[in-house]
């Protein structure tokens with residue numbers, strides 16, 4: 224397999240924690256899910272420490288930082304607390320995401336173009352802490368160019384509109400936007416990842432986009448794991464996207 228068609232899988236374990244928080248128990252432990260995911264072939268573990276702590280807790284991140292064998296992709300809002308927390312934890316990767324308390328899930332991409340100085344300062348601070356910073360953005364040229372200007376080495380394209388498309392034509396249009404975003408990001412020297420809402424029936428088309436580096440997938444894997452087990456759910460997704468990337 225050449226570099227051009229290799230692809231990585233980041234497993235987001237947020238919604239293992241959602242099940243735990245539903246009853247305030249100690250189980251299921253997202254740390255166990257993360258270790259199982261790594262055994263099953265995950266290339267990294269993604270966690271989103273939300274301001275409202277609806278799922279992942281500070282304790283989860285601290286323990287994962289001590290036990291992960293692969294690497295942590297720490298998703299966070301651009302706040303002083305989260306910047307300070309990331310400087311303590313020093314995850315390999317940090318992904319800056321937009322966040323509002325009212326949202327059911329991440330609704331849109333980070334508006335980098337509208338706040339370049341603020342994002343550039345966050346990128347510099349996290350880079351000095353040794354983190355590789357990616358920006359979770361919509362597949363828009365203005366946002367991609369802004370990401371390059373603020374010094375982020377990576378972007379993660381929001382695939383939610385593709386995942387939520389109601390018709391085949393709409394899905395094809397959104398996939399084309401993502402493909403153009405990958406090309407634009409690569410042309411600007413960025414590492415290009417993608418994620419949000421991807422599952423076992425829509426991830427292959429994104430994985431097949433030449434040059435895409437990593438897919439971050441969580442909700443669908445956790446959901447499938449309820450029926451087949453977590454390791455199998457991760458292994459199935461990894462095999463599916465690697466085969467799709469290889470076919471191109």
Ligand SMILES: CC(=O)[C@@H](O)[C@H](O)COP(=O)(O)O
Pocket residue numbers: 235237238270271273298320327328329359418419420
């Ligand atoms: C940024 C993104 O799309 C997800 O990684 C994010 O974690 C979604 O938020 P929830 O996991 O809370 O649904």
Ligand SMILES: NCC(=O)COP(=O)(O)O
Pocket residue numbers: 235269379417418419420421439440441442443
């Ligand atoms: N950044 C996307 C992610 O980590 C997982 O999103 P989802 O698969 O839970 O929608």
